[in-house]
Amino acid sequence: AQSVTQPDIHITVSEGASLELRCNYSYGATPYLFWYVQSPGQGLQLLLKYFSGDTLVQGIKGFEAEFKRSQSSFNLRKPSVHWSDAAEYFCAVGPFRGQGGKLIFGQGTELSVKP
């Protein structure tokens, strides 16, 4: 069965420090992978996506992610975190043949930023 695991429920980093959020997926075919960000009480905003090609993808707000097929991972990184990056981050995989464009989401990682 398809699934997405985000091992870290909550991460705290200092402002200016580097960040890596982990995402592992289980999917039998070539996946499409996504990272979304959510501020409290808001909808989700797409940070970046991987469909094919270069395994290092750049997104908005200075984020990047690397697809590693051998590790079934799609970790999100940022070299220097800003206080405004505090939010919840979701990794997602999809779509699935015969099931339209639906995505399966991980449980989310809440990021706190210390001054």
Added chain:
Amino acid sequence: DGGITQSPKYLFRKEGQNVTLSCEQNLNHDAMYWYRQDPGQGLRLIYYSQIVNDFQKGDIAEGYSVSREKKESFPLTVTSAQKNPTAFYLCASSKTTGNSYAGELFFGEGSRLTVL
């Protein structure tokens, strides 16, 4: 600007009442989705629709119903049969049609339902 509008943003319901959450999109997307979000559980799919007058159950459809009479609209009804309806509900859309995937999901701002 194109986007997805959900209403109301906050809704309170007494036990035993049905409530309907509205979702409208002007992105000309074919597919629409309803997800439920609970703390620590990520997003779980309730229903999705790839085309007008057709929809499919997601992973947690029990106690919910939907309709898709227009391409732009995909309302969700939370019925009294839903045992634990208090949650944050997110509507989304995408350009996909059938098995032809054309892009990511775009989300509305969400509706928070609280059962009193």
